[in-house]
Amino acid sequence: MSLRGYQAELARLVAEPGFRERVRARGGTALGGGLTRRERARLLEIAGQPGLAVTATLIESFRLGKVLQSLPLTRTLLGERQLAREVRAFWRSHPPVSFYAADEVGAFCKHLLRPDAAPRDSLADVVGLERALLELRRLRPDGRPAAPQRIPFRCDPSWLLPPLLAGRRPTGRRSMPCLVLAEREAGGGIKWLVAARRRRMTRPAAPPTREDPCPAS
Amino acid sequence: MPALGVGIGYQAQLRPFLERFDEDWDFLEVVPDILWNDRGPGRKPRYLPDPEGAAFIEGLARDRFVVPHSIGLSIGSAHRFDREHVLQMARWHEWLGYPWHSDHLSFHLARPAAEWNVNLTLPVTLDREALEMIVERVGEVRRRISVPFLLENNVYYFAPTGQDLDEPTFLAELCRRSGCGLLLDLHNLYVNCRNLGLDPRREVERYDLDSVVELHVAGGMEFRGFYLDAHSGPAPEPVFDLLDQVLPLCPSLGGVVFELFGSWYDTMGEDALRRQLGRMKEAWARHRSVPARRHHAEASL
Numbered sequence: 001m002s003l004r005g006y007q008a009e010l011a012r013l014v015a016e017p018g019f020r021e022r023v024r025a026r027g028g029t030a031l032g033g034g035l036t037r038r039e040r041a042r043l044l045e046i047a048g049q050p051g052l053a054v055t056a057t058l059i060e061s062f063r064l065g066k067v068l069q070s071l072p073l074t075r076t077l078l079g080e081r082q083l084a085r086e087v088r089a090f091w092r093s094h095p096p097v098s099f100y101a102a103d104e105v106g107a108f109c110k111h112l113l114r115p116d117a118a119p120r121d122s123l124a125d126v127v128g129l130e131r132a133l134l135e136l137r138r139l140r141p142d143g144r145p146a147a148p149q150r151i152p153f154r155c156d157p158s159w160l161l162p163p164l165l166a167g168r169r170p171t172g173r174r175s176m177p178c179l180v181l182a183e184r185e186a187g188g189g190i191k192w193l194v195a196a197r198r199r200r201m202t203r204p205a206a207p208p209t210r211e212d213p214c215p216a217s
Numbered sequence: 218m219p220a221l222g223v224g225i226g227y228q229a230q231l232r233p234f235l236e237r238f239d240e241d242w243d244f245l246e247v248v249p250d251i252l253w254n255d256r257g258p259g260r261k262p263r264y265l266p267d268p269e270g271a272a273f274i275e276g277l278a279r280d281r282f283v284v285p286h287s288i289g290l291s292i293g294s295a296h297r298f299d300r301e302h303v304l305q306m307a308r309w310h311e312w313l314g315y316p317w318h319s320d321h322l323s324f325h326l327a328r329p330a331a332e333w334n335v336n337l338t339l340p341v342t343l344d345r346e347a348l349e350m351i352v353e354r355v356g357e358v359r360r361r362i363s364v365p366f367l368l369e370n371n372v373y374y375f376a377p378t379g380q381d382l383d384e385p386t387f388l389a390e391l392c393r394r395s396g397c398g399l400l401l402d403l404h405n406l407y408v409n410c411r412n413l414g415l416d417p418r419r420e421v422e423r424y425d426l427d428s429v430v431e432l433h434v435a436g437g438m439e440f441r442g443f444y445l446d447a448h449s450g451p452a453p454e455p456v457f458d459l460l461d462q463v464l465p466l467c468p469s470l471g472g473v474v475f476e477l478f479g480s481w482y483d484t485m486g487e488d489a490l491r492r493q494l495g496r497m498k499e500a501w502a503r504h505r506s507v508p509a510r511r512h513h514a515e516a517s518l
Contacts, residue, residue, distance in 0.1 A: 003295035004328065005345055007339075011327035015335045042377040051374030051412070054384075054443050055337065058374075062336045065480075095329075096336045099288070100254055139254045139265035188269060 005032060006039040013047060014055050015096055023047045059096065063087075066101040067108055071130045073164040074112070083123060086112060102138045106131065121175070126164065128152070129180060129192070135159035136184045148183035150195070157194050218365065218430065219316055221282055221472040222508025223497045225447075228479030232273060232353045234487060241494040243508040244282040245472045247274060249309055250289040258297075264305050278313050284431075284472070285309055285318045286400070292368070293324035293341035296332075297356050302491040307362050317430055317471060319367035319400045320510075322351070340373040343380040343387040348394075355395035357476075367430050369398070372408050372446040388426035398469065399425065402433035403459045404476075407425045421459055429467040434460060434497060435476040448478040451493055460497070464504035473497055 009031055012019040022030040024047050026039055046052055064087060068075055075083055090111045098104060109131040113119055119127070119141070132149035140146060153160075156176035163170045182192035222243030225231070228251075252270040256263050272383070275284055290302050297513070306318060323338035341347045351368075358366045368391065370384060382390070392399055401424060410417040434457075436450040452475075460473065475493050477485060 003342070003350075006342070007293075007295050007324060007327040008329040010339060011335050012329050014337070014339065015333060016329075042379070045378050046375050049375040050441075051443065054374045054441055054445075055339075056414050057441075058445070059335055059337050095333050097332065098255075098257075098334050099250060099336060102254070139267060141256075141262055141265060141269070209337060214441075 002034060002036050002039060005034045006036075006043065008032070009039075009043050010046070013043065013052060015057070017094065020047065020052070020056065038065055060091065063091065063096055063104060065201045066104045070101050070105040070134055071109070071127070073126045074123070074130055076164050076167055077126050077169060079169070090119070102134055105134055109134075122160055122170070124153070125153045125155050125157075125160060127181070129161075132182050133192070134188055136190050138181060147153070148181055151180040151182065151192075153178050153180055153194075210213065218471050218502070219468060220470065220506055220508060221284075221316070222505075223494060223501055224284065224472050224474040225494065226286070226476040227274070227472055228477065228482070229270065230479030231477070232480045234482070234490065235277065238487075238491060238494075241498075242489055244284060244472055245274070245277055245283045246285055246286050246476075249285045249287050249306070252306075254290060258299065263301055274313075276350060282316055283313050284315050284474075285313070286369075286474075287318065287320045288325075288338070290320040291324045291326040292320060292351055292354050293322065293339075293347060294326045295324075295347075295350065296326075296328045299326075299356070303361050305357050307360075310362050315364065317365040317398065318362065319369060319431065320392075321371060322368040323371045338371055340371050340376060342377050343382045343384060347382050347388060348382070348391060351391060352395040355391070355397045359396055365398050365430055367398040367400040369402050370405055370424075370435070372402070372405040374389065374412065374443055374445075381425075383469070384425040385420075385425070389428070392425055392428040397428075398430035399428040400431045400433065401426075401429045401463070401467075402435070403456050403463070404433060404435040404437065404452060405446055407453070407456050407459065408437060411444045415464055417455060417459055418462060421463060423488060425464060426466045427468060429463070430469050430471045432463065432467070432470065432473040433476055434493075436471060440508065447481075448476045450477070451479045457496060457500070460500050461503070464500055470505065473501060 013023065028044060031040055031043055067087060078086065090108050094107055109127050112127050113124060128151045132151050135149055136146045138146065154175060154177055156174040157180055159174040160170050176197065178197045180192055180196045181195035182190060184190055224244040224246045225242040227245050227247040251264045252274065253264040256265065277283060285306065287306060290299055321338045324341060325335050325338055327333055355366060370388060387515060388399055391397060406421060407417045410420050434452045435446065435448045436452045437445045437447045452488050475497060479492065
């Protein structure tokens, strides 16, 4: 039990910034119970080593890499500073639980779209799109491709997405409630298109009005 | 044990390189965990294979050995031993017929509340208690999978104080008592020595080189006063010096592998990667026999 406790506290030291700060500030009183004297001494000594901060940064860079790779449009829309703020807020409430990008990034998307954050329309649209693309790439137990994803947009995709695909933030704002359809192609790539303006959704399937290759496909 | 020669670590970004320059490498090392999605303990099915990656590996495995180097076992985790992971590696053995397999002497899973995966290999405490636990677990792995199992010396940027054993002694005792082999990562050793101010050429002599089955070579970078095991480019000269030093001293050696993270491939470039592999092949040729290709080696397994 003692070694388990030591490893749990070490994991918190490297992956939970608040805990690391508490241990540095308050010493042994911040550590959990059930540790031997030697384990407590080790944890306190490690908490003071500069290599601990380096280790924590490496863990954060692995986690950040998954977000950057999986959410390129969200990254561009938010900008580096805002993304960094959101990522740090996410890490405070979400310890690392998986190697896999789909798990980590899916949880981060939920964080961005949390109701109390009141995400602006364009952010909700872009996160919704990239989350859907992630879902399409996710491996499935039955080995079959994921069903096509339907993403409600509040903004006009033809205004919002081309600049983001080019690495720029769109200017102004153009509303056009509509539905974007994303699906996995036979070759493994992903395509998405604007399937219909939302007010037409009760009619028979409308023809596509726009088609773009997904940059991450 | 076949002597396979010079290997390269698989990354998806390296696929064109692997196909175009297939004479530059003799065998392929694969982190199996990047070719499946692990849905977590108890899920059925737990491991979902990436069909595209698996097909690529299977194609190469027709005439080259593919050697798995897993990151998922977390053999040093005290709260549980992941037997499902061992069974998955056994399935991979049935699939690929690998001559040995390996993982890390470390842990990345811990349970502060729910189970965490810290995404990085943390150093196990080199105490008797951890040694007993890992010896037993290696025994389970070896009973389940018939080919040699290796553990890799870890890289670390902090170290617990007052440990019962130092790393060379811990690993030597682990190998002797459990029957596992050693994957000696020369870059990890170099990184630890450089950050601690030790001489790697002296330190490497303290390891039980009779147990070494595989060597790793990689490059790194400076960061905040530390040198990191970043797998970000060419290996530094002292790592090649270590390679020349140990190649003639490892009687059980099966291969030496160059590791590069795929995201650094464009930065490093094709020519520099070819030069690394070429230098490793020259070193191998100076000290070892002709590498075995799959169809020849299998006859002697």
